[in-house]
Amino acid sequence: MKIIKNKAIVEDNWIILRLGEQQSPESVLIPDGKIIVPLQVWLQQREALLKRSELGVWLASDERAELLKDDVDKFSVIAVDFPKFSDGRSYSIAHNLRVRLGYTGELRAIGDVLRDQLFYMQRVGFDAFEPRPDRKIEDAIKGLSDFSEFYQKSVDQKLPLFRRVQRSRNLSL
Amino acid sequence: MYRYDQYDYQIVRERVAQFSDQVRRRLSGELKEEEFMPLRLQNGLYMQIHGYMLRIAVPYGLISSEQVRMFAHIARQYDRGYGHFTTRQNIQFNWLKLQDVPSILADLASVEMHAIQTSGNCVRNITSDEFAGVAQDEVVDTRPYAEILRQWSTFHPEFAYLPRKFKIAISGAKEDRAAIYAHDIGLSVIKNAQGEIGFRVLVGGGLGRTPIIGVEINDFIPWQHILTYVESILRVYNQYGRRDNKYKARIKILVKALGIDEFKRQVEEDWEHLKDGSGTLTTEEVERVCSFFIDPAYETLPNDDSKLNEFKADSRSFSNWMLRNVLPHRQPGYAIVVLSMKKVGNVPGDATAEQMEVMAELADRYSFGELRITHKQNVVLADVRKKDLISLWQEATAHKLTEPNFGLLTDIISCPGAEFCTLANARSIPLAKMIAERFENIDFQHDIGDISLNISGCMNACGQHHIGNIGITGVEKKDHEEWYQVSIGGSEGNESSLGKIIGPSFSFNQVPEVIDRLLQVYLRNRIETERFIDTVRRIGLAPFKDYVYATELTEEEAVDDKYAVVPAQYDIPYYSPRF
Numbered sequence: 001m002k003i004i005k006n007k008a009i010v011e012d013n014w015i016i017l018r019l020g021e022q023q024s025p026e027s028v029l030i031p032d033g034k035i036i037v038p039l040q041v042w043l044q045q046r047e048a049l050l051k052r053s054e055l056g057v058w059l060a061s062d063e064r065a066e067l068l069k070d071d072v073d074k075f076s077v078i079a080v081d082f083p084k085f086s087d088g089r090s091y092s093i094a095h096n097l098r099v100r101l102g103y104t105g106e107l108r109a110i111g112d113v114l115r116d117q118l119f120y121m122q123r124v125g126f127d128a129f130e131p132r133p134d135r136k137i138e139d140a141i142k143g144l145s146d147f148s149e150f151y152q153k154s155v156d157q158k159l160p161l162f163r164r165v166q167r168s169r170n171l172s173l
Numbered sequence: 174m175y176r177y178d179q180y181d182y183q184i185v186r187e188r189v190a191q192f193s194d195q196v197r198r199r200l201s202g203e204l205k206e207e208e209f210m211p212l213r214l215q216n217g218l219y220m221q222i223h224g225y226m227l228r229i230a231v232p233y234g235l236i237s238s239e240q241v242r243m244f245a246h247i248a249r250q251y252d253r254g255y256g257h258f259t260t261r262q263n264i265q266f267n268w269l270k271l272q273d274v275p276s277i278l279a280d281l282a283s284v285e286m287h288a289i290q291t292s293g294n295c296v297r298n299i300t301s302d303e304f305a306g307v308a309q310d311e312v313v314d315t316r317p318y319a320e321i322l323r324q325w326s327t328f329h330p331e332f333a334y335l336p337r338k339f340k341i342a343i344s345g346a347k348e349d350r351a352a353i354y355a356h357d358i359g360l361s362v363i364k365n366a367q368g369e370i371g372f373r374v375l376v377g378g379g380l381g382r383t384p385i386i387g388v389e390i391n392d393f394i395p396w397q398h399i400l401t402y403v404e405s406i407l408r409v410y411n412q413y414g415r416r417d418n419k420y421k422a423r424i425k426i427l428v429k430a431l432g433i434d435e436f437k438r439q440v441e442e443d444w445e446h447l448k449d450g451s452g453t454l455t456t457e458e459v460e461r462v463c464s465f466f467i468d469p470a471y472e473t474l475p476n477d478d479s480k481l482n483e484f485k486a487d488s489r490s491f492s493n494w495m496l497r498n499v500l501p502h503r504q505p506g507y508a509i510v511v512l513s514m515k516k517v518g519n520v521p522g523d524a525t526a527e528q529m530e531v532m533a534e535l536a537d538r539y540s541f542g543e544l545r546i547t548h549k550q551n552v553v554l555a556d557v558r559k560k561d562l563i564s565l566w567q568e569a570t571a572h573k574l575t576e577p578n579f580g581l582l583t584d585i586i587s588c589p590g591a592e593f594c595t596l597a598n599a600r601s602i603p604l605a606k607m608i609a610e611r612f613e614n615i616d617f618q619h620d621i622g623d624i625s626l627n628i629s630g631c632m633n634a635c636g637q638h639h640i641g642n643i644g645i646t647g648v649e650k651k652d653h654e655e656w657y658q659v660s661i662g663g664s665e666g667n668e669s670s671l672g673k674i675i676g677p678s679f680s681f682n683q684v685p686e687v688i689d690r691l692l693q694v695y696l697r698n699r700i701e702t703e704r705f706i707d708t709v710r711r712i713g714l715a716p717f718k719d720y721v722y723a724t725e726l727t728e729e730e731a732v733d734d735k736y737a738v739v740p741a742q743y744d745i746p747y748y749s750p751r752f
Binding site for chain 2: 064085086087088089090092093095099101114116117119120121122123124146147148149150152153154156157158160161162163165167168169170171173
């Protein structure tokens, strides 16, 4: 499938594992290959999963980045779910993964990921996006360039505008 | 006042392009209403009963004559010739078409305005003291800090989809005129013993269904750290505020659930990681923003003007206006003038395009070209020479802008109510008009003195009824009849309190008689110059309640639609969008 990564549309073969109602994180069988497992599966099956050469993990919006403290370097990709585009918790999760836990690898937005939120997602540290499959990815990517300037610091830009540029004082003085 | 530089312009221009494209995609059906709704709300665009309503941001209520003229243009070009000033110091237009909104935003951008974050579950327009910079009791001018917070909160990427809306108010005077206790975050700019500027931070205040007075989370955050401290409050709220029930989603519910001590611990734990980081404010930035808020070129003038006294003796209307609507200024020879948007018979907070142009003209000639919108829905000219007061009054009177009722009974705060709003249970504006007419007599009003009367069409409390000395709320409808609850004892400011409901609700036509009885109890019981609120606090609710319910209420003679702005159509429920 296609995703947006580093501002380009690319082929991607990671598979996101979502647990069915009958499945439990302790016992679910993890297929071989490039799998992004739920956080709870990682926490329950940590020892076995550590043996894999490549592994991804995803967090639900009501889970906390802090649960991956000391572990972030073990993943090739960390994904954060947007169960609904209006659920803003995942922005803070991304912020915490990047700023508090120092995660530098791929950070992917999954779930209800839509064009009009992409710009904010990019600012808080997401660098990969799986837009909702019923939308054209070629349209969604346009959302990354809605703005070329912003006031406040975040993950993508560590300095607020007032520390980056010389801004105008009152010219009438 | 603050002027845009290239960066502000660029951000607002890019916003116009972004939103215009969103409107285009909505009109083409590419965006579903469910997806468009949060986008349009973040741009202040509501779908109301008659059409789209656009709320335009007036940051901390400060506005130039040029900008007010643009409002007049929008009112004429796209609306029905008038606009409505809101309790959050903004303006809204009620009769717009979706396809016109991109042009309106482009017009606004040309005069350094926008509608960014005037609604939606994000940080809303920062409100402040309408007398900032000119009040005699001011400790620190709030305007630079309000502007700094405006910029920080504009398109903040992490806090655009909060559990619920988020309102910040900031006050810097001894008397709080920004209702900071009724906001999600209330900031009081203060000086410590060493003369250093900092912020007393309140959190968790708010009205709505669960009115709560804000509590102090920190008694002194040095100015350098205010942005990071506010960021930490929002981060904790964004993660832990409830999202399962929109009536329990405001920060006040989280603060109540955790307790202020635990909430503070979580905030300050997060803040430890931000403090002294790159988000810390710099002296240079504060000085830069302060450069926009220096005093205008005041003349050296005597403080007294004998002509004023002569004219006052000649004109009761003028002397009443001087008594109520002209306030002391910290600069000798100058005064603060409140232009009333509450002329009896008019819609509270409404101004016609013509009135807007007149106010802009008056501002240019008499007040350095600036105006302020107040949270009580009036307009202020903050820097008027006393020797100009007579001519200003004469000109403004010709346009019905000098009702001498600032802070009096007919200075009613009212939400738009069920004639416009899909949330409201009952009409607000017609009730406000009916009450104003009943108590129009200005001598009676001056005798009653300071009092606030607030009307909300529903418990969401846009009319801030909880903090009105008298509060009226539209409650459930029965068979398309409107019923109103009445509360007394609410107030804002340093002694903020929430009103208490006096008893069972009343019909539309009974409410004026209820107000009359409340006032009778006050007049019988007041001691000397005691205000209505003081009497309520001293004697309690019971005497008022007893008298109001003692005998059957006479109803105002029902005259169909006499006060209606929009003719009532009871066969169509008020809450259903009609288009």
